[in-house]
Amino acid sequence: MYKCAVIGVLIVVLLHQSILANANVIKANFDFEEKYKVFEYRQPFTLSCQVSVTLPSEDYQIKWYKGNRSIQDVHEIQNRLTSTNISITIRKANVDDAGIYSCRLTDPRSTNTTPIDQAEFDVIMKPTAKLVETLTVIEGEKLRLECIVMGSPLPTVEWRVGNTSYLRSQDRVKLSENPDKKGIANAVLQIDEARMSDRGTYYCHGNNIATRMYPATEADVYVRVKDKLAALWPFLGIVVEVVVLCTIILIYEKKRNKSELEESDTDQSPEQNFSKDNVRRRKDKK
Secondary structure, eight states: OHHHHHHHHHHHHHHHHHHHHTSOOEEEOOSBTTTEEEEOTTOOEEEEEEEOSOOOGGGOEEEEEETTEEGGGOGGGGGGEEEOSSEEEESSOOGGGOEEEEEEEEOTTOSOOSOSEEEEEEEEEEEEEEOOSOEEEETTSOEEEEOEEEEESOOEEEEEETTEEESSOBTTBEEEOBTTBTTOTTOEEEESSOOGGGOEEEEEEEESGGGGTSOOOOEEEEEEEEOTTTTHHHHHHHHHHHHHHHHHHHHHHHHHHHHHHHHHHHHHHHHHHHHHHHHHHHHHHO
16 A cells, blocks of 8 residues: 555656646746836836646745846845745836846756746836926027936937937937947937027937837927027117117207206396496486
8 A cells, every 4th residue: 555655646746747847837927029028117027937737836836036146145126026936026126127037947856956947037127218307509509418218228219309200310410329328329419500490399218129019208308499699689788778868868968958058048138238228328428
């Protein structure tokens, strides 16, 4: 009886191992292409590996890894990690959390370290984009915008002005890397001499593998272009006001002086006549 029981257990174990060895028993929650898992900045993401065959829990164990390190040894995520036997969740994810993760199905009773089955995730971050809140330039001066993007793999930047999209330099619009943040293509948009027609809303977004499946998040800014003489108008207005006031004062003073002279002449005329009459009377008396 004892031998029969042992043989029965061995048969069951061998049967389980045969099933595991000859089938893809792990079903992973990939987002697309049986490979990629996408997350958004500061949002949680979950990786899960379901065992597709019915086995007693003691017959298998799932271990999680990032690269070649056990997930428990990745210290930078420990305070944001929640794990079960079949899944892990990372909260407040950032760009450094992207990378290769894997779940490995093992037999805890076996001395063989080779996993029975495994699934590998390429975890990528959907790009974010940010622009300045507002921008005002003077006509004829340089118009420069930088699209600040994050993502993994490293994104490239696409710009849109009105109905025109820019993936490369075109006409007066020049696209380039930011020399201080190398590696992000087209991050800087520049127009050497801004025109009044350049005013409007400028959009940018980052592209990487994630945006093949999910729409990109755009950033936008309204650019104002001022007349190059705009700074002079207040000064010219003040000058005109001063000139007008001075002119009014001069005209007023001139008229006032003229009136005073006329009044003075009028006041002096009777005195002169009175003097002449006196002279005549004196002559007559003589």
